Amino acid sequence: MEDERSFSDICGGRLALQRRYYSPSCREFCLRCPRLSLRSLTAVTCTVWLAAYGLFTLCENSMILSAAIFITLLGLLGYLHFVKIDQETLLIIDSLGIQMTSSYASGKESTTFIEMGKVKDIVINEAIYMQKVIYYLCILLKDPVEPHGIAQVVPVFQSAKPRLDCLIEVYRSCQEILAHQKATSTSP
């Protein structure tokens, strides 16, 4: 069962949340971030090339121009491969674990899987980010030594940064699965 809704992130950009309900024990949430805007790309390229042309008129060395082109290309490729995240996915499977995938604009995917045995809870937390106070969804991991302690806090949707209304949707679905998992787990 698929469902798509439109939300906004903390800066006002448009996000699309796609929910897939595979079975009572498996759900997937896919957040698509706004694409690379042509305007910012043109602006950066123009600044770099204008600066290179300015240096060229000073130094009369044509290597500067080719170096500027090279730097722009490499910079763009590096940005697309290492920085620009297109889509973030959260897959929650009852009694198996939680998987977070980030897909970059160049197609690279980076995945983290956390086993259900290590997950204590999923909560919405408040944080101070630059000059704003934002909400973010995070997974709390159990501490092996202390039964009521928390070893680590893993934030979810770090680069999409959706607002509270989107987070509440995801939070509700996840809590349903976690509640079901806690009810049927064999260990106390």
Add this chain to the structure above:
Amino acid sequence: MVLKAFFPTCCVSVDSGLLVGRWVPEHSSAVVLAVLHFPFIPIQVKQLLAQVRQASEVGVAVLGTWCHCRQEPEESLGRFLEGLGAVFPHEPWLQLCRERGGTLWSCEVTHRQAPTDPSAPGEDQVMLIFYDQRQVLLSQLHPPTVLPDRQAGATPASTGGLAAVFDTVARSEVLFRSDRFDEGPVRLSHWQSEGVEASILAELARRASGPVCLLLASLLSLVSAVGACRVFKLWPLSFVGSKLSTCEQLRHRLEHLTLIFSTRKAENSAQLMRKANTVASVLLDVALGLTLLSWLHGRSRIGHLADALVPVADHVAEELQHLLQWLMGAPAGLKMNRALDQVLGRFFLYHIHLWISYIHLMSPFIEHILWHVGLSACLGLTVALSLLSDIIALLTFHIYCFYVYGARLYCLKIHGLSSLWRLFRGKKWNVLRQRVDSCSYDLDQLFIGTLLFTILLFLLPTTALYYLVFTLLRLLVVAVQGLIHLLVDLINSLPLYSLGLRLCRPYRLAAGVKFRVLQHEAGRPLRLLMQINPLPYSRVMHTYRLPSCGCHPKDSWGALCRKLFFGELIYPWRQRGDKQD
């Protein structure tokens, strides 16, 4: 809890049969290792499973039945399969079925006893997780989870379910040893059933490595015995040996070679990787060294180098003389104390004169020395670089001497000044109590003390300037040596084998797993594909770094600045086992 059935991808298209594997009750997961085909005799199956259980210490059992219907589902087969549940009692009993078309899967779980927990949902949910058996067998999870309990079937509940799956598949190698060409009593399907993987080269290497290792290990023990003999422990040789980085590097390499050729087998995978990385590092070193050797000895480059060396040393000495002349005049417009200036300047100039005469004395032998030093590159690039670093240290010995003279003078002056400053204020350093106490001095003590204080204070700029200039020169030389040491360290500690493995066989080094949901139909069990998530390169470097020589700076930046201010001598590179000065 949802029941998880781990099914190997190699068995997806095989004929019907029995599911053989291990049941992990704590995580409610069934790990299917192989499919046993019809016809079979139940007694033989039970015997085989008992043998496998004993050999691998894994609780393999018959978990259920596998039915692959290519045409219409047969009624008789269905009832036959149900009857098998009585022959091989296992709780719970799985019945996996793949219907025609290939995408319709079904899985039924039957419990013999009634569920003990009344609040558990009536129908068990089942999840099918497909895994690549070969990759899971060969891969290694990081961080490695230690499973202390190796009894058949027992797994501590605190370990993750996935670690248990990996462990089960890895330990059941004995089950995968037979393939379909073997004439055995039963016919199994697993990842090696099309033919056992083996390599002739690997087998030959294994056979040859025994005697070769023995021979080389005895040779190396001879070399280390020679190196450890009493002659080298006597004072001049031991001092020289501890100061030269070449000796340290040679010792390090000898340790590495002893590790590689030791006849003891590696106990766990970490030690095996360490050995492999050491071999790769030594091979790279020797290859780079031989390249350097061929470059140096071709086209009489050594002659050119030797010809260039003496003029360069002369030039450096000349520059130093110019510098001292400049200091003896009015450097940067500062007014120096003429007498002290002349004394220090003349002293250092004479020192340079001695040094230049020494270099000129050595000049006929330089080419021969360089030629023999160049030969040492065949031992490895790191040895050649360490030799280069030592040669630089020897050639700039005069700069080191100047630095020591300047530092000692400055240090003396600073201590004198601080002590006399305390006298000026009427205080004294109490050695017993390690603190500053007030003290009443006599008039003549005060008079002489103030006089000396004034003299030292007005001579301070001159000494400080000499100290500053020579410290900067010394720091420059130390920086160059430091760069060379960094390069040597890099070659020593780079885990090439692990990086190559991560590049070419990424499934061998696993940071974890990742799941992909396969096409899902309503009413059918959920199907997932489990793939290996390879370790990122940064973690590979961090986990498998070889231990380096340990020559990194011991002082923090703050401590270094403090030492420089007070004129204490700095030795940035402390080798292991050096006495503190």
